[in-house]
Amino acid sequence: MRTENAPAAPHKTTFLKDYTPFPYLVDGIALTVQIFEGRTLVTSKTTYTLRNPKGDAEDLALHGHGMKVHGVLLNDELLSPENYRMSREGFVMPCPGAEPFTLTFETEIVPENNTTLEGLYKSGDLYCTQCESEGFRRITFYPDRPDVMTHFTCRIEADKASLPVLLANGNMIATGDLDGGRHFATWEDPFKKPAYLFAMVAGNLAHIEDHFKTMSGRDVTLRIYTRAADSDQAGFGMEALIQSMKWDEEAYGREYDLDLFNIVAVGDFNFGAMENKGLNIFNTSRILTRPDLSTDKEFLDIRRIVGHEYFHNWSGNRVTCRDWFQLSLKEGFTVFRENQFGQAVFDAEVERIDEVNLVRTMQFPEDNSPMAHPVRPDNYIEISNFYTMTVYEKGGEVIRMLHTLLGPETFRKASDLYFSRHDGDAATCENFVKCMEDASGRDLSQFMLWYHQAGTPTVHARGEYDAGNKTYTLTLKQSLPDTPGQTDKDPQHIPVAVGLIGANGDDLVGTKILELTQEEQIFVFDNIGSQPVPSLLRGFSAPVILDMDMPEEDLRFRMIHDSDGVNRWDAGQALMLKAFDRGLTDYAKKQPLSREPELTAALGAMIDAMKDKKRALLARMLALPEDAIVAATHQPTDPAAIHEVRCHLETVIGTALKDRLTALYQDNASTGNFSLSPEAVARRALRNIALELLVSADQVYGLTLAKAQYEGAQTMTERLGALRAISSLARQERDGLMSDFYNKFKDHELVVDKWFQLQAGAVRDSVIQDIHALLEHPAFNWKNPNRVRSVLGSYALRNMTGFHHPSGEGYALMADAVIRLNGINPSVAARLLTPMRGWRNFAPPLADKMKDQLERILQSGDLSPDVYEVVSKTLNA
Ligand code: PHE
Numbered sequence: 001m002r003t004e005n006a007p008a009a010p011h012k013t014t015f016l017k018d019y020t021p022f023p024y025l026v027d028g029i030a031l032t033v034q035i036f037e038g039r040t041l042v043t044s045k046t047t048y049t050l051r052n053p054k055g056d057a058e059d060l061a062l063h064g065h066g067m068k069v070h071g072v073l074l075n076d077e078l079l080s081p082e083n084y085r086m087s088r089e090g091f092v093m094p095c096p097g098a099e100p101f102t103l104t105f106e107t108e109i110v111p112e113n114n115t116t117l118e119g120l121y122k123s124g125d126l127y128c129t130q131c132e133s134e135g136f137r138r139i140t141f142y143p144d145r146p147d148v149m150t151h152f153t154c155r156i157e158a159d160k161a162s163l164p165v166l167l168a169n170g171n172m173i174a175t176g177d178l179d180g181g182r183h184f185a186t187w188e189d190p191f192k193k194p195a196y197l198f199a200m201v202a203g204n205l206a207h208i209e210d211h212f213k214t215m216s217g218r219d220v221t222l223r224i225y226t227r228a229a230d231s232d233q234a235g236f237g238m239e240a241l242i243q244s245m246k247w248d249e250e251a252y253g254r255e256y257d258l259d260l261f262n263i264v265a266v267g268d269f270n271f272g273a274m275e276n277k278g279l280n281i282f283n284t285s286r287i288l289t290r291p292d293l294s295t296d297k298e299f300l301d302i303r304r305i306v307g308h309e310y311f312h313n314w315s316g317n318r319v320t321c322r323d324w325f326q327l328s329l330k331e332g333f334t335v336f337r338e339n340q341f342g343q344a345v346f347d348a349e350v351e352r353i354d355e356v357n358l359v360r361t362m363q364f365p366e367d368n369s370p371m372a373h374p375v376r377p378d379n380y381i382e383i384s385n386f387y388t389m390t391v392y393e394k395g396g397e398v399i400r401m402l403h404t405l406l407g408p409e410t411f412r413k414a415s416d417l418y419f420s421r422h423d424g425d426a427a428t429c430e431n432f433v434k435c436m437e438d439a440s441g442r443d444l445s446q447f448m449l450w451y452h453q454a455g456t457p458t459v460h461a462r463g464e465y466d467a468g469n470k471t472y473t474l475t476l477k478q479s480l481p482d483t484p485g486q487t488d489k490d491p492q493h494i495p496v497a498v499g500l501i502g503a504n505g506d507d508l509v510g511t512k513i514l515e516l517t518q519e520e521q522i523f524v525f526d527n528i529g530s531q532p533v534p535s536l537l538r539g540f541s542a543p544v545i546l547d548m549d550m551p552e553e554d555l556r557f558r559m560i561h562d563s564d565g566v567n568r569w570d571a572g573q574a575l576m577l578k579a580f581d582r583g584l585t586d587y588a589k590k591q592p593l594s595r596e597p598e599l600t601a602a603l604g605a606m607i608d609a610m611k612d613k614k615r616a617l618l619a620r621m622l623a624l625p626e627d628a629i630v631a632a633t634h635q636p637t638d639p640a641a642i643h644e645v646r647c648h649l650e651t652v653i654g655t656a657l658k659d660r661l662t663a664l665y666q667d668n669a670s671t672g673n674f675s676l677s678p679e680a681v682a683r684r685a686l687r688n689i690a691l692e693l694l695v696s697a698d699q700v701y702g703l704t705l706a707k708a709q710y711e712g713a714q715t716m717t718e719r720l721g722a723l724r725a726i727s728s729l730a731r732q733e734r735d736g737l738m739s740d741f742y743n744k745f746k747d748h749e750l751v752v753d754k755w756f757q758l759q760a761g762a763v764r765d766s767v768i769q770d771i772h773a774l775l776e777h778p779a780f781n782w783k784n785p786n787r788v789r790s791v792l793g794s795y796a797l798r799n800m801t802g803f804h805h806p807s808g809e810g811y812a813l814m815a816d817a818v819i820r821l822n823g824i825n826p827s828v829a830a831r832l833l834t835p836m837r838g839w840r841n842f843a844p845p846l847a848d849k850m851k852d853q854l855e856r857i858l859q860s861g862d863l864s865p866d867v868y869e870v871v872s873k874t875l876n877a
């Protein structure tokens, strides 16, 4: 018998309000996984007890998907098929009685054919698992829900020569040889866990090893497993792991709880990494590094991701989620912890700017789309679709606001309380906020609206200075747009960090946290001697849009004088957005675009003021706001117009500042050995942005610089920076360097991904042919998510101009890709639709063409729940 995929639409919706606990307790599960070439036999033996023996004897319903069933045993006796049935979700049998009973399933699966990369699958020669959220049900029949927690043991059997390394969660308790050249290893996890944290690996892997002494003096063995050829790329990940373990002890008092911590690098993986207990599994792209193969951004991201997964050991594993609606309980909190860690170990100012930019470019558009949902959604068709920017990044910002409102000491008391009160629990977002309330004595009931109400709030601000009374009066007003299923929302609790800057650049009141809780509120500052320049939402104190009309003169002043780095950058972005406004207006009127003398002069002054002291911030501040940011302020959006104006602005900036940019370029050449110090990273970043602007100003001159940089590059940051600066040119030299790059690095999959990415992100007249050519390239592979994302993901999300090509052919090729991937890897397929979710925000011919393609996908036949949910909600909302 085979359980089939769920039938096509309509797919079932799951609602938060329907939550009920599982009626049985699970006293343990013992798994035996026998791997053979082309088939794997799984035996699971699980002990159940009816939770409430006096109540109704409820059916036992287990999840299960796509397995061949060889046998079902109740208390070791074969169960005949009339005693159970297979449902759409899995297995159902009447309650066998009030006494504890064991249920054994003997099933067969084919990891070799599992292209969904959920459950047990094969990546290259490696067998590995991915169980979050609902992958365990593809391994055996089980209550695959996070509130069912139990002890796991796992015995793995496999061919010894080809699969010498056998890993699972916890500690290895037995190992030995079997007949026929096979061997086994048995692992036991002493901690109870939900099935989504189960993991196992079988492969031919090398590893590096280190040790960590925990705060109570225990020795933990740390290993990172990779293919033998990659083991020289694991060292930085190991350093990051040790740094993370230490940081979590110092910042949160959290100690690691097993004697072994393993990380395995896997080339085919749907996400970045996974926090399985004691056995984290990482996408190779999120763990392997080498200066000549990895960019600085990758190094820094990897350090954060290693931290993120490690921090989940407490925020996720020791305290897990009651149901998947609570996903932000672990993800939002862990993103916040990761952000704190990232800021602690690197340049805090630019780390924060990058976080803010991510929220604005990726999360705000989600709020402004038919897929808008609260940090805690209340319904879903496919939970994989809710691993979103809202749950992760906005969820992280929500925790950050609690930290701001409570202050660091109280927040720490509250997190200690949370970890002790809920250790071993499957908890809810309310449980978390209740700990914040209990530790602080504050009423956070209004704050809870951040979890319930979707959409990005706007805070409208108006300031007035009264010279006679020496007062500065700030009027703040909040509004929250309607989102699908939610109208007429209530005011939220918004911390607004405010500074007032005096004429000489001093902070007149420091940074004050104003708490906006009503729809409109007035705040008065006394003893303000002269007209100040206000600086609002410092550090991006809340995930809101700030609407404050500020003279450009004040923005230019803040760009140099604001003591808050985020707001310095933000003032510059606001100035640039005003230039975009003017350019887009002129462009629409078919008038010549302004050469923006005031903007370029301000940027010149900024370079002079910052070039020796604030390199990292300067590099960020020289970059124009991303397309997504410009698009948000110009709806319906015309991507071609934005692109024209962008090119124009880059050209006028590059031209006006050519001498300064050339000097920056020369003065920041790298010296000596590779270093990842903030200073060294900033120099490379500054050089790359200067190069981009110089290429815009003068292609021939820029190309000469880029070619020299490419050829002399010691690091991937330099090499890729040179290529990126010229990637959109239609010149022979560009093509020559691109193919040289491919030939140099064709044996390094992760670098080949970058090669694909760069071209998929390039804005050229030939973009449609370019993308088709990439998809037909022999190194393209529909089954590898990294490769798919490096072409289709970059095209869709990093190339607004190219994707929204006036012909609509970008949409058509994306729809073809989604239809194809729907049958290979539904979760990756659904994610590619992200830029099309906002189709209504584009100018009519584009919007119509996107809609047509979405309808074509909907009518294309058997849609996975993943793709069906995104397309149907996108079209209907
Ligand atoms: N839980 C992982 C993380 O955020 C993400 C993930 C989700 C990975 C689902 C794989 C599958 O750390």
Ligand code: ZN
Pocket: 308, 312, 330, 331, 334
């Ligand atoms: Zn996470």
